[in-house]
Amino acid sequence: MEYTEEDLIPLSALQHLVFCERQCALIHVEQAWDENRFTAEGRIMHEHVHEGGEESRGDVRIERGVPLRSLKLGLVGKADVVEFHRTEGDEWAPFPVEHKRGKPKPDQCDKVQLCGQAMCLEEMLGIEVSSGAIFYGRTRHRLNVEFDNSLRAETEKVARQAHELIRSGTTPKPVFTKKCKTCSLSERCLPQVFQKGRSVKRYLTQALREE
Numbered sequence: 562m563e564y565t566e567e568d569l570i571p572l573s574a575l576q577h578l579v580f581c582e583r584q585c586a587l588i589h590v591e592q593a594w595d596e597n598r599f600t601a602e603g604r605i606m607h608e609h610v611h612e613g614g615e616e617s618r619g620d621v622r623i624e625r626g627v628p629l630r631s632l633k634l635g636l637v638g639k640a641d642v643v644e645f646h647r648t649e650g651d652e653w654a655p656f657p658v659e660h661k662r663g664k665p666k667p668d669q670c671d672k673v674q675l676c677g678q679a680m681c682l683e684e685m686l687g688i689e690v691s692s693g694a695i696f697y698g699r700t701r702h703r704l705n706v707e708f709d710n711s712l713r714a715e716t717e718k719v720a721r722q723a724h725e726l727i728r729s730g731t732t733p734k735p736v737f738t739k740k741c742k743t744c745s746l747s748e749r750c751l752p753q754v755f756q757k758g759r760s761v762k763r764y765l766t767q768a769l770r771e772e
């Protein structure tokens with residue numbers, strides 16, 4: 562099945578969904594967005610990357626802010642950077658590079674987003690994209706990512722889930738985890754207050770005691 566142009570959702574929804582379903586719904590269903598230190602640093606980093614324009618370095622051509630779309634996954638967005646590496650057959654192999662402000666995360670959210678970019682490029686250019694990289698600003702480290710069958714299957718699954726969630730128009734209840742500490746929407750979400758089964762009265766009593 563292919564999606565139509567009207568069905569397309571932002572590529573960033575994949576990363577949001579893997580990070581937290583509620584965050585994905587708050588952003589893509591309720592259109593909520595709060596900037597915090599982490600998102601501001603990330604935004605500035607992306608703006609800086611996109612400003613660079615085109616560049617050639619030997620056998621590598623670099624394109625920035627590349628528009629992406631996939632009707633198979635139902636996604637639309639932009640790649641920070643796509644490097645085109647000259648192959649032995651004198652062709653150009655695309656190699657997407659995503660820039661992140663932090664460090665590698667324990668979950669797959671960054672890899673799924675990058676794989677989504679690669680699958681968009683494959684559909685748009687009609688060629689295979691076998692690997693890419695994520696550059697982490699805090700560690701100044703470039704992590705190479707192979708787009709193997711398992712990562713591709715996970716990316717397709719996450720894309721389907723993101724479509725279902727956005728189509729449902731409902732926002733899941735919060736589940737408080739350590740991710741909430743870095744979430745830009747924590748003040749709007751209040752996961753410790755509204756977590757399922759949690760007593761608001763008990764939360765307020767405890768919060769007043771801690772003041």
Ligand code: SF4
Pocket residue numbers: 580581582583584587735736737738740741744745746747748750751752
């Ligand atoms: S604060 Fe926690 S539960 Fe709420 S959206 Fe962010 S990560 Fe999800």
